[in-house]
Amino acid sequence: MSQSQSPSIGQPTVPAASDTLEYSPQPGLLDETRAADGSVKPGWQYLLQSVGDLGPEVMRQREHKARRILRDDGATYNLYGKPGSPSTSWELDTVPYVIDSEDWAGIEAGLVERSELFNLILRDLYGPRDIIRHGALPPEALFGHGGFLRACQGLQMPGEQELILHAVDIVRRADGSVCVLSDRTQAPSGSGYVLENRTVMSRVFPSLYRDSHVHRIASFYHRLRLKLISLSPSGDIPRIALLTPGARNESYFEHAYLANYMGFPMVQSGDLVVRNGFLWMKSLEGLKRVDVLLRRVDDESCDPVELRADSQMGVPGLLEVVRTGRLVIANPLGSGVLENPALLKYLPAISMLLLGREPRLDSVQTYWAGDHRDLAFINDNIRSLIIKNTWRGSNEPSVFAGDLDETQLQALLARIHRYRHQFVAQEKLAKSYTPAFNGSGLEPRPTLLRTFSVATDNSYTVLPGGLTRIGTSLDGQFISMQEGSPSKDTWVTASEPERAPVPGLAPEKRHFSGESALDSPPSRVVENLYWMGRYAERADASMRLLRTVFVMLNGEDPISADAQRILLQTVSEITYTLPGFTTATAAQLADPEAELMQIVRDGERVGSVRSTINSMLLAADESKELLSTDTIRVINDVRDALDNLDGDLAGGLASAPEEALDPLVTALAGLSGLTQESMIRGMGWHFIEMGKRIERAQQTIATVKGLMGTVSGEMEQSTLLTALLTSMEVLITYRRRGREKRGIELGLELVLLDSRNPRSLLFQLERLQEHLVELPRPGKESGELNAESRALLEASTLVKLSTLPQLLQVADQRRPELEARMTQLADLLREFSRLITDKHFDHRSGPQQLFTSFGGTAPGVLNAGLPGAGERG
Template identity: 50%
Template structure:
């Protein structure tokens, strides 16, 4: 329960807005009843209490990895959520809901008609240019029909209130409507931030909407096959603006998240590349635009889709939701003709009005637009990345003339809409509640008989009182939308769904995921161990250099060369440069911070984070939280080391080591022992063994005077976290023999090379579920040889050295062979499990539509 702030502000009130419709007051000076409970609760919390909950919401979103990627900068920012929700009463919402239901049905009829009989064109309801001049109309999709009455599975509508408080639709989204996942995340956060207010307000739940979506997709799959139907979610990848939502929905719905490279068409079906086999796909919930879906028949330069996909769709062997070609419904010109379309199909105009729209392709409309351009919003008829609405009121005379010329030159490509000034809603800004303009996006999903509307949706809020473009790309942030149950519904409806949905016949089959995801988990393990090894070594070197002990030049050079050879940041300290060895600070800083340098600490950590993004849908919330910690620690590291390496740099590296240890602990203790964990652990073991071999070879092959040799050996043991064990063991052999035994072939030491090799052999043995042909697989041979050469070698032979060359030849030869065998093992794993399907790409780019 929220605890009231100690400090209360008597003036903590929400001001009445006189110049536009406000959600709290409407057109009156008296507050609406359903807002009083919320605002009184916020007033009880006070400024400090609300600020604390705002920070808590930001922390939860950050820990959940909720991000929005800017398409212009490709930078990920934490999803922005205002701590004050938007409230709508049930009676008012029921009217809006009826209008949305009717609108979804109408758009479904339009979609069926445009790719079917085209009655709207034949009867003159809409001009043919509206359809055939629009890039969203895909002629190749004519005649493609989904099973059931509804072709349009998902539909979203953006709405604003006009000056009279009536909702008007300003745009529709029908290709791959985004925002539903963010709305669910907002609800999850708000129920934790304001639990008492949420509970007492009896807010309609969102879960039924997503359950309906899952039922619909599984029922669609049953039209393809009744034997373990498979549904996947197709994403453009981690650089998509809404990639978090794609992974979030994949997790919530329980479907694999795939990219175009994870799929292939073969033998007339669509397949997903999984480990050791191909899994047939029956339904694709796509999050990519129409034209990118098939580079053979649609956009030839697309790498996001699957070659030949459209042919499989036409044959009825796979279903895509929303169907390819539904982008034509996003044409804002349709809003201009929607009343006539409603009369044609329904015998009435739509209940939910659309904003007044003019099409420049109509001569009368064009004349009106040119004469009233200052009062209108100009939009392209085809929305694509980088295009923005143009507000005529914000143009100077020169810009207006240029825009008018553009409209005259390409009239079919532009529409104009009357500007509806959005209503305002209470928003937390500068430690006070202020009115901010809002737009509501609501969602509908087809069920077996009708559409189900999400109770509420995603509300976007302008970041200032004068904001006119309320898009996330323009800096808008979000609100949770609460639909408040009436008193009767409070008593009759439980807070939880009485009968949770568990469809017995369409249960998603055994958990499988694309090879790409498994490969990224494998490399997550490798990059994590690579970064940890480099950090431990650097930390040890700094401790040695900053001690009071005077280190001979030979030992100093050996340790610095070891840094370069272990991290592979060549040329580094491998050359003969006295100045570099005398002043190694800049090179050591580059080994840590230079993100453009392969092998550096930050480069490895960035690669780890990239791999985690690719496998986000398989990572737990705690794992995501630790990865976010890594991002924060990396950002802090640069600032801490800007002053150079003079002030205990090893302390600046400690938080990163600790965070990587926490990540390793989560993998070991919290991950289910499935294929994902197995390949991640295999990556860790391969890399840990390679790093240990490189460390031993770089630091211990060269012979030093006895005192210096022991110091280097102890530095290696300290870097490997085994120095205490070394010192406590019986002194029955030479120091070098005891150290090599501990680091190389001690089966009880979880950091020894032999320990990693044996675990790798166990993993590979578990992966072979069916018998193979006679003999061992290549990777088995490599690991068997590695295990054998370690066990057959004797410590006495390994520590022997050539006095003339001052190196331990036997040790050097053994470690060189081990590194080769481990690298070959990794390559064999990659070629066997990750490289089964090649990415196909056309040699010729043929964007004829754009040229025309």
């Protein structure tokens, strides 16, 4: 095969020697691919041979495909402090981490034992505290830790397991054994990314994945789902929800992905309320009782009444509902105390007390500054140690003391001595290495594995694999997702194909089509869909008029100064970038480039194209769990086109800027089509369509009023009518019908009164009436029309009773009837929108925060009470 020929994905290849990829471990480093005698481990042999045969060019193609799939899935991870966009694409190295079944069996047994031990510790620390009474753990290590919540004393979950999910970070040591670096027990993250990595790798390397006999992972998530269902205190079919901090959280993609995969609604604090001793979710159909919460919010932030008073991510009164046994939270509140690294020092003694044996898996050697002998050791050996705060909530990063200068080192020692019980020191372990593809070859990278266990009826089940993270370079021993460390799929391989799945287990790839997975989504999610529809339509209408203006300004046929002034003023009015051209001087109107470019790309200017699309993208992120995979893919197309906008507009008006807007217009059109063809006709669809129809009607009214409200000369009038018809996509229809009649009357008939035109004003009002009858109607209603029905009926009647000759009457170079009618219709539509949002989205009657020290809007709340949001003009 020549280099120009690429083998199809999944097909065996026999490339020339020059096309192969060779992997050479670095001398002196522990390499996972090699046995003690230097030979390639059997589990790695087939993988390295297959990857080597593919060669660098094919591997680059596979890597590109993997990135495309991740991008289409919307897989992101928020890197705090990174300039620009808050989220970045999830990084996946295309060479998996391989562990054979025999090796994994020993690791798995140790992980099950560790989860059982930590479960016993959690139950004891909030119960009898035998480990303290028997001297296995100093009292200061518990009571001085920020993760110990006294308010949770005595709380117990149903069944034998308190710890439902447990994550463990492990590394391989030089002797081949594994060592635990840390435990995650509050809200362990990463399992959703494991699922995404596996989905991507099975698509990018289908034959390699199949022939490697990789253990499937879907049963782990099925068991998690069954466990959560079994925890419900209600005898009815339980409602389980996933509690997320919101779209700005670092792993928000994972939250939405897991919620969709397991069929749970995803909620934020504002979606929940405690009433009558129960926890309820606010939905369009009313309050729905929640029985189990799978939380991704830290302990102390879950209840601002009893825990952290300034938290905006919690629900007031939540802990009291748990205390009465009417709600189960997984993992239970207070489980963050198990993340105290000082526990690792005392774990062997604790295990002897609770299990009668020391743990199978060793923990990293840990020294607690609260112990006098350990403090002396830390003083003498600090430059070779990693210093950590015992409480992750302190947000104090770990530091390798050997990297500090003398001044920094002395300051650190002073802090350790002053706050002895808050610091531990750990030995710096050399990590093992695995091969990674760097774009041209394979090179070793340091490796860290996080794996997960879930509680079953009487023990724990371990995920066969996990989330492998690697260093960003050969010598990058510090591995952190916040530093941009890539991930790997982890393959636990067997010598023969895995047996058939247990009947009833979920398949490897389980897809939910938006709302079909969710019986009653939170009203906040539906509200964001409504604003997503409005912002998408506003951006579309703005860009269509802008494209028309750009073409006319650069066209061969010159336009008069009067026509140019009206066009530019209308641009300012429909984009709400006021005052803009409405107060511009004659010189500014003659040279409009600077203002037009700002209207398109200034993200800080409210009403600009970029600002409007950013608002749409934020609304889409907040309602991601109701969007199909194809919809997310198109939303990412919009995001990409927006990112490329500045480069496409670099030449200003001289370089055909209308073409720079084409990708955005096309992507938004695709999004509109998908909502029609791929979205379940539930409440989410009705509200996104209502938002779209309200905004399109408002934009049509504003455009007609701006372009047709003033009477100009014949040439100017022709220019403005052409602009109206072009931006409304009816110019071709106008020309065809123009054989019978032409002029402004025909143009207004198409734009305002033609019910067959999907962009006409009458079409929008008729669709709004259809959606209105499908909305929930709380309580019994009489035959009397409600306020929103009356407003919509009045608007529709005004349009239908309009006569074009009357609208086109002229007085003092204006069309007062047209302007008055458009103003009246705009007011009615604003009132209709206000009534709809107040009735279905306003939750001001709910409980308020007792105290808050943070300014701004609570995380996850979009457009709630935002002055003029979508209602300007």
